[in-house]
Amino acid sequence: MTELEKKIKAKIPGEDTGIEIKRSLCAVCSPGNHCGLDCYVKDGKLLKVEGTLEHPYNKGKICTKGASNRDYIYRKDRVRTPLKRVGARGEGKFEPISWDEAYQIIAEKLNAVKEQYSPHSVAFFSGFCKWYRPILHRFCYTFGSVNFGTDDSTCFKSTDICHHLTTGRGGNGPNLPNANTFLGWNYGGYYSNHLAVPGAQALKERGGKIIIIDTRYTPAAKNLADIFLQINPGTDGALALGMAKIIIDNGWADMDYIEKYTYGFEQYKELVQKYPLDKVCQITGLNPDDVFAATKLFATNGPAAINFSASALAHRTNGLQTNRAILCLSALTGNYDQPGGNIPSVASYLHKRGGFDTREMEFRESKRPHDQLRIGETRFPPWDEYCDEFQAMDLLRQIEEGTPYPVKAIVGFGFNAKMFPETDKLVKAFDKLDFFVDADMFMSYTTRFADIVLPSCSSLERGEMKAYEGGYLTFTKPAIPPLYESKSDVNMLCELARVMDLDDDLLKAGYEACCDWMIQDTGLTVADLKASDLPVKVPGAKPTVPGEYIKNGFKTRTGKFEFYSTAIASYDPKYGLNPLPDYVDPLADENDPETKANYPFHLIAGARIPNTLHSRLHEVPWLRSLRPDPLVEIHVDDAKRLGIGEGDKVALSSPHGTIHLKAKLTSKVKPGVLMMAHGYTEANANELVGRNHLDPYSGYPGFKSLRCAIRKEAE
Ligand SMILES: Nc1nc2c(c(=O)[nH]1)N[C@H]1C(S)=C(S)[C@@H](COP(=O)(O)OP(=O)(O)OC[C@H]3O[C@@H](n4cnc5c(=O)[nH]c(N)nc54)[C@H](O)[C@@H]3O)O[C@H]1N2
Ligand SMILES: Nc1nc2c(c(=O)[nH]1)N[C@H]1C(S)=C(S)[C@@H](COP(=O)(O)OP(=O)(O)OC[C@H]3O[C@@H](n4cnc5c(=O)[nH]c(N)nc54)[C@H](O)[C@@H]3O)O[C@H]1N2
Numbered sequence: 018m019t020e021l022e023k024k025i026k027a028k029i030p031g032e033d034t035g036i037e038i039k040r041s042l043c044a045v046c047s048p049g050n051h052c053g054l055d056c057y058v059k060d061g062k063l064l065k066v067e068g069t070l071e072h073p074y075n076k077g078k079i080c081t082k083g084a085s086n087r088d089y090i091y092r093k094d095r096v097r098t099p100l101k102r103v104g105a106r107g108e109g110k111f112e113p114i115s116w117d118e119a120y121q122i123i124a125e126k127l128n129a130v131k132e133q134y135s136p137h138s139v140a141f142f143s144g145f146c147k148w149y150r151p152i153l154h155r156f157c158y159t160f161g162s163v164n165f166g167t168d169d170s171t172c173f174k175s176t177d178i179c180h181h182l183t184t185g186r187g188g189n190g191p192n193l194p195n196a197n198t199f200l201g202w203n204y205g206g207y208y209s210n211h212l213a214v215p216g217a218q219a220l221k222e223r224g225g226k227i228i229i230i231d232t233r234y235t236p237a238a239k240n241l242a243d244i245f246l247q248i249n250p251g252t253d254g255a256l257a258l259g260m261a262k263i264i265i266d267n268g269w270a271d272m273d274y275i276e277k278y279t280y281g282f283e284q285y286k287e288l289v290q291k292y293p294l295d296k297v298c299q300i301t302g303l304n305p306d307d308v309f310a311a312t313k314l315f316a317t318n319g320p321a322a323i324n325f326s327a328s329a330l331a332h333r334t335n336g337l338q339t340n341r342a343i344l345c346l347s348a349l350t351g352n353y354d355q356p357g358g359n360i361p362s363v364a365s366y367l368h369k370r371g372g373f374d375t376r377e378m379e380f381r382e383s384k385r386p387h388d389q390l391r392i393g394e395t396r397f398p399p400w401d402e403y404c405d406e407f408q409a410m411d412l413l414r415q416i417e418e419g420t421p422y423p424v425k426a427i428v429g430f431g432f433n434a435k436m437f438p439e440t441d442k443l444v445k446a447f448d449k450l451d452f453f454v455d456a457d458m459f460m461s462y463t464t465r466f467a468d469i470v471l472p473s474c475s476s477l478e479r480g481e482m483k484a485y486e487g488g489y490l491t492f493t494k495p496a497i498p499p500l501y502e503s504k505s506d507v508n509m510l511c512e513l514a515r516v517m518d519l520d521d522d523l524l525k526a527g528y529e530a531c532c533d534w535m536i537q538d539t540g541l542t543v544a545d546l547k548a549s550d551l552p553v554k555v556p557g558a559k560p561t562v563p564g565e566y567i568k569n570g571f572k573t574r575t576g577k578f579e580f581y582s583t584a585i586a587s588y589d590p591k592y593g594l595n596p597l598p599d600y601v602d603p604l605a606d607e608n609d610p611e612t613k614a615n616y617p618f619h620l621i622a623g624a625r626i627p628n629t630l631h632s633r634l635h636e637v638p639w640l641r642s643l644r645p646d647p648l649v650e651i652h653v654d655d656a657k658r659l660g661i662g663e664g665d666k667v668a669l670s671s672p673h674g675t676i677h678l679k680a681k682l683t684s685k686v687k688p689g690v691l692m693m694a695h696g697y698t699e700a701n702a703n704e705l706v707g708r709n710h711l712d713p714y715s716g717y718p719g720f721k722s723l724r725c726a727i728r729k730e731a732e
């Protein structure tokens with residue numbers, strides 16, 4: 018009897034249950050987490066899932082969302098067959114067609130746009146899903162378009178670019194096992210990444226100290242914080258600069274490290290003089306003693322590691338510079354790339370570091386065209402330099418205006434218009450397209466505007482390759498067959514490459530051949546990976562070692578950690594970008610007296626809550642039952658003043674639109690601040706966001722700092 022069979026027997030007594038356990042992974046919030054799942058399957062139907070105990074990543078744990086995989090994949094609105102639109106865009110009238118017909122239509126339409134305009138007039142866009150991206154990215158380039166875009170336009174990349182600008186290397190992680198202090202800045206672990214929490218808990222248990230800086234009183238503030246700073250939204254840059262001044266003035270800066278490894282310290286030192294404690298506290302709404310105590314703890318109880326978020330601070334018009342100001346604290350105290358500090362690392366595959374190299378980059382780079390500007394290119398210079406995708410926050414403008422060249426077709430994979438500012442205008446602009454195809458698991462708000470909808474299967478119905486920290490690779494096998502006529506996204510793309518006869522033998526050979534090509538240097542093949550139902554250790558994989566990166570010089574223009582960014586200094590002055598990480602008001606573009614008076618609240622649209630993930634889980638019955646209505650959190654005093662009671666219907670308005678939801682009274686947000694989750698169709702936060710409320714460095718929207726009004730509505 019196999020171990021898995023024993024597990025069933027132990028749980029479900031009786032000889033022949035007919036139940037099998039098949040191993041797969043949860044892709045609900047991939048790649049942040051892609052937890053191993055034991056899938057209980059009978060007659061090809063999924064009965065339930067559990068975390069895989071033997072999986073090196075999640076070691077048996079799964080979250081609320083992962084535990085709901087059955088409810089997720091059996092959502093009633095799964096797309097069942099390829100569909101062709103027969104009504105008006107958005108009307109939702111479609112007729113089923115065969116896969117062959119769907120491929121023929123797509124091939125014809127894309128080739129027609131290519132001929133009439135250019136291949137660049139076809140934009141390829143992926144929503145949150147990451148797993149198929151290497152294939153879609155290469156498909157886009159082989160087709161001849163420069164325009165590959167993803168949710169990177171609003172997620173993670175801004176933080177990554179901040180790190181590249183400042184240190185020459187992207188994404189770094191806090192080295193908690195060696196830290197004495199954790200500066201949990203915009204730390205949402207309990208809700209957004211539960212597997213990160215035990216590391217912080219362990220630090221606390223062995224006597225380490227934790228500072229939490231958040232706009233809201235969160236589980237981290239309650240469970241972990243020695244000092245909690247409840248900051249005014251989006252003012253973190255001012256706090257970071259004020260902390261730097263305290264550190265320098267008190268002689269807590271690590272001058273040896275600064276001397277040896279950094280560039281621009283004198284200019285930075287001059288900048289922070291503009292941020293004395295009283296001014297900082299006026300901007301941030303914090304108590305001077307708390308700020309001083311937190312700064313002292315961080316600077317003198319090292320090593321100290323800092324949390325960086327892919328979204329919270331980055332979703333502000335001052336986001337990239339705020340993160341730069343915070344990152345500077347790491348070098349100022351000699352913690353960057355030192356044990357217990359923040360350690361840079363290189364991803365092995367799909368954002369995950371594994372300590373081994375794959376050819377993911379070369380796989381697409383070798384096909385990249387260079388004969389046109391990407392959508393949004395020349396608007397946000399750091400984005401242009403450090404990201405090879407188009408900046409999707411310019412897509413609406415370019416579709417509408419047709420400059421510098423028209424966008425006439427979109428190939429979407431999980432394209433979700435609700436994640437874009439001015440969603441209503443974007444879906445209207447689709448009328449200007451000749452063709453829009455979207456592949457999704459569900460009949461989403463956006464697929465209703467597509468000409469062709471393709472049914473994607475879930476992670477439990479497909480095989481996919483993933484990397485894990487600790488030096489692992491895996492290639493899963495389907496736990497159940499694809500539901501209805503759905504297919505795995507990568508199979509669609511490789512089949513379409515054949516139908517279109519693209520000049521790309523590797524794509525035409527299929528996903529597994531492509532994966533084999535990408536992992537050719539690891540000593541493993543897809544066949545090796547498929548022989549195991551658990552992740553396989555890559556021979557020779559190396560852990561990230563603190564100090565290894567800076568030893569040979571930073572990969573910036575100066576070879577140093579740049580307080581003063583020479584890259585930013587090199588951009589045309591017409592952009593008005595600042596090489597120093599100075600603070601600007603996140604609402605600077607909405608500060609005219611009339612807007613301020615009419616929209617007195619500060620809305621944070623989209624802090625994470627445990628039972629939702631963007632738009633994809635709102636329709637999952639188990640999860641929806643935990644929070645049946647879209648809610649806006651409002652401070653009890655504000656609610657009282659406005660006559661708003663718990664659960665009352667309210668209207669939220671900005672200069673761009675009005676949405677309707679219910680009030681949740683709380684004292685976890687400050688007076689004057691409102692908080693809601695994003696991704697709802699019936700209360701879409703992004704209808705309140707203007708298309709030009711963007712960070713000039715990254716192009717990221719200020720989702721989390723919006724001027725807003727709230728009023729009670731009649732029942
Ligand atoms: N107001 C506000 N807006 C935000 C944010 C915020 O905090 N506030 N966060 C931003 C961030 S950080 C992100 S990452 C984005 C994410 O935003 P989105 O990319 O919109 O994320 P989802 O809604 O999860 O997924 C998009 C679509 O992918 C589909 N999908 C799921 N699985 C598959 C699959 O296997 N194949 C295919 N083809 N489709 C699939 C889903 O059904 C869904 O329709 O939102 C951004 N927008
Ligand atoms: N359950 C769930 N988990 C998710 C997701 C999801 O949709 N749902 N999305 C995934 C994705 S794509 C992403 S990008 C990550 C994001 O993951 P996180 O970065 O953890 O996301 P947030 O919850 O937006 O922000 C973290 C914390 O920052 C706080 N914050 C907001 N504004 C400010 C501010 O101005 N200053 C300070 N100091 N703190 C502030 C919020 O209150 C929150 O507690 O989550 C991932 N995990």
Ligand SMILES: [Mo]
Binds near residue numbers: 172173328
């Ligand atoms: Mo994200």
